[in-house]
Amino acid sequence: MRIPRIYQPGPLEVGQTLALDDDGANHVGRVLRMQAGQALILFNGEGDQFPATITEAGKKQVLVRIEQRESQDSESPLSLHLGQVISRGDKMEFTIQKAVELGVASITPLWSERCGVKLSGDRLDKKIHQWQKVAIAACEQCGRNRVPEVRPVMKLEPWLAEPFDGLKLNLHPRARYSINTLPEPVTTLRLLIGPEGGLSPGEIEAAAAQGFTDILLGPRVLRTETAALTAITALQVRFGDLG
Incomplete structure (x- = not known):
């Protein structure tokens, strides 16, 4: 199964536990119905991506722990x-x-x-x-x-x-x-x-x-x-x- 990618604005750091913003929480908790222990990937628009694990999943709040930082450049040279x-x-x-x-x-x-x-x-x-x-x-x-x-x-x-x-x-x-x-x-x-x-x-x-x-x-x-x-x-x- 493809790991969902979620945009999360703001600073992201390895080891950080944070609550997804409203759009991300709605998508993860209500649409995808993901549970604690499942993996996702966060990115904040600055170029890197951050594999993370869900620590708490509800209809109103989703908490995740960032496990690592990955550099992945998929931008066009044009x-x-x-x-x-x-x-x-x-x-x-x-x-x-x-x-x-x-x-x-x-x-x-x-x-x-x-x-x-x-x-x-x-x-x-x-x-x-x-x-x-x-x-x-x-x-x-x-x-x-x-x-x-x-x-x-x-x-x-x-x-x-x-x-x-x-x-x-x-x-x-x-x-x-x-x-x-x-x-x-x-x-x-x-x-x-x-x-x-x-x-x-x-x-x-x-x-x-x-x-x-x-x-x-x-x-x-x-x-x-x-x-x-x-x-x-x-x-x-x-x-x-x-x-």
Whole structure:
């Protein structure tokens, strides 16, 4: 049986006994129904992981003892920042989950002219918090010990203008170049993925003015969530650690 991995924020030390936070305790105690004496692995996002043993398990509290520290680097050599225009329904959560599994380093949700999602105030704050929890859960599942940040939502133009020393790419169905024509090596990269209706002509021009290169994935027009994951996979195969 695979040993469950649980994100536990805060300092972790060998020999320490601690109570899991609410999310971890709920998952271990209520969902997995684990008992005292069973093993799990903790990580706090700083890079290492910590095999631990449950010493007390209840519906409201789970205590664990950390047995050892392990260094395990599963991060991609390609530092990829995804700028994703917010998509409807659960598509955004799906994109974030799979992007984290594929190795992205950080994600910025974006507003654009043709973005069909309307969020503000508390609803927006709760959504960002939920997206970060999706990223954490994806790390628990895929074995990453560093949690990508889901940044606050930005409008597209300020995000385009942020200082960045690396390759900047914009998916465009009529671009002249493909990922396979990009020069090597690339270690830092920004990838822009537009909304379901695509970026407006003005936004495409704005991206080009900020140094973004239009790239093509293939002859078919992909949905926004398909485009993001296909592009990330192709970039990790070419410049990262997939393949």
